[in-house]
Amino acid sequence: MNADDLKTAWRDTGSSLDRNEVAKIVAEQVAGEMRKNRNRTSLDNMRNAYRRFAIFAAVMCPVSLIIFNSSIFPDLQMAFMSIAFAVFFAVTAAIDFSFYRGLGRIDCNTMTVREVAERARHFRKRHLRVELLLIPFALAIVGGLAYLERDDPYMIAGIVTGGVVGGIFGVRFFMKFMKEYKELSREDD
């Protein structure tokens, strides 16, 4: 395929897609939704997701302090567990909030494509790195809980079941993570 063939194929793409749609109807639909403040881009949805997770984690921080220090778990060692959970939730809340703020600075109207692509890759890589770091932290906390509740067979059975299911999904997640991280790093070079 030489340059002329590529351009012919490009023109064919445009003509074909133009045949399928009535541009004016689509534009009117979008305008109508925008007037009612109903439309969100994928980036808006991602930002909103990070904001929800940040709020949830921020709420769970004091809640975990209360739960693990209540009469449900009357144990000094549970104080350490409550602090570990609270720290975990505080860290995830801060990280999610930073992603929410960072993604909000991406401006598709004024930034260059290079800037937007670099920022998108940066945030995606950071998200993947944070996941990789938080998972062992979470496992350590759950492991600690399993150790403290080792006399409770139901608790142990629940933790082991969760661990096995998590492990199966975890391997698949790890393979996808490595593939995506490698692709993002390749684009940075």
Added chain:
Amino acid sequence: MKTKTNNTVLSADEAELERRFIEVIEREEKTISSICFSYACSVAEYEDLRQDALINIWRGLAQFREHSSLKTWIYRVTLNSCVSTIRKQSRFGKESESLDKLYNLVGENPEERERIETLHVLVGTLGAEDKAIMLMWLDDASYEDISEVLGLTKNTVATRLHRIKEKLAKKYCDYECR
């Protein structure tokens, strides 16, 4: 002055913005759709990317001042909408099925469809920025426009375009030999 559109009363400014928006989309629909199609791997993704592009165009149109041409600005917004979206991973084994459905949108005639499919596959091997350079070049954008939208110097655009074409020529040989 107020205008009634779809049972909603609009102010003069809102009506003017809507009129401009529809006019812009009617004029640039081919470019917008072709760019979104090139970044998509499924019909759902194509529709999402196009929706994102249209929303961003609406949001930016009110502030758009003619410091660059409208066409250049449309390239910028559409390409940015595509590169800022994190692609949802297709379910394992469903990628070729999704692509087939995507290709059903184009090329009623088999020869045309094959050309479009080949271009889509070749362009799909490029990174986000290289893809943007390639698509603007295919759309006959000037090196000046490409450098403005991408944020690169004209020399860098020329060098990268040359490398991209070499890479695609090699990929095309591999693709034909499969």
